[in-house]
């Protein structure tokens with residue numbers, strides 16, 4: 001399996017259009033690398049690709065990767081798209097894929113329903129883009145020879161569907177992780193996860209590679225940085241640091257570990273910062289746009 005990080009950042013990207021936080025300023029000035037929004041591509045043969053989450057930046061992401069360019073008059077190496085939740089950073093890119101070229105669109109029924117309820121997505125013709133509802137735990141071919149399964153991880157409904165009260169630990173069809181296998185190696189992609197539960201630790205035991213929610217370094221990061229009022233937990237994202245954080249909870253996992261879906265406020269964007277050193281010393285890497293990982 002070959003992975004290509006199309007977008008390493010969380011919703012908003014780095015820099016985010018309206019943000020003057022230190023990371024966004026550094027990205028704007030070129031002091032640190034910029035990053036586009038949440039998406040990962042995978043291939044077995046280098047010819048057919050699946051894209052995991054369709055970010056609002058997908059047009060530029062596909063343009064920046066020669067592997068993803070059309071090979072004939074109307075064509076794409078993109079054979080399928082899989083959506084892990086209904087958040088804007090994971091679905092809005094579908095609108096850029098509307099130009100009458102067929103591909104398979106995989107998601108749980110609940111996530112497909114979010115698309116069906118928002119009529120703008122009817123522009124992505126169901127005749128060409130076949131909606132393929134996924135059952136939790138049931139294997140399917142994401143690409144020829146690439147088996148996938150989705151499983152629930154704690155999360156919440158999309159931001160734009162939140163009601164007065166929000167449960168952030170829903171375990172069902174609205175937020176899923178993906179298991180990928182070529183028959184020998186196993187990888188997991190979990191860009192949004194509110195808690196590293198014991199159940200999740202069991203699931204991940206056979207992992208050779210994990211791409212995991214790296215939204216925040218610490219739970220009150222948005223509050224501390226003055227950029228927002230919500231905690232990570234309230235947003236449905238477990239933090240990297242802390243006793244319940246992903247670094248501590250996944251420390252015994254004998255797999256390649258890569259943080260992805262990283263918010264622009266996260267100090268790990270700073271290559272020389274102490275948080276980045278902790279991440280790398282704990283056996284993790286921080287994704288960046290264009291990063292390739294083969295297992």
Ligand code: MLT
Pocket residue numbers: 010011087088089159192235236
């Ligand atoms: C998230 O990951 O929490 C969402 O992408 C937030 C959003 O939709 O802005």
Ligand code: MN
Pocket residue numbers: 010011038087089090261
């Ligand atoms: Mn997001």
Ligand code: ZN
Pocket residue numbers: 015016019020021022023024025264265
């Ligand atoms: Zn910022």
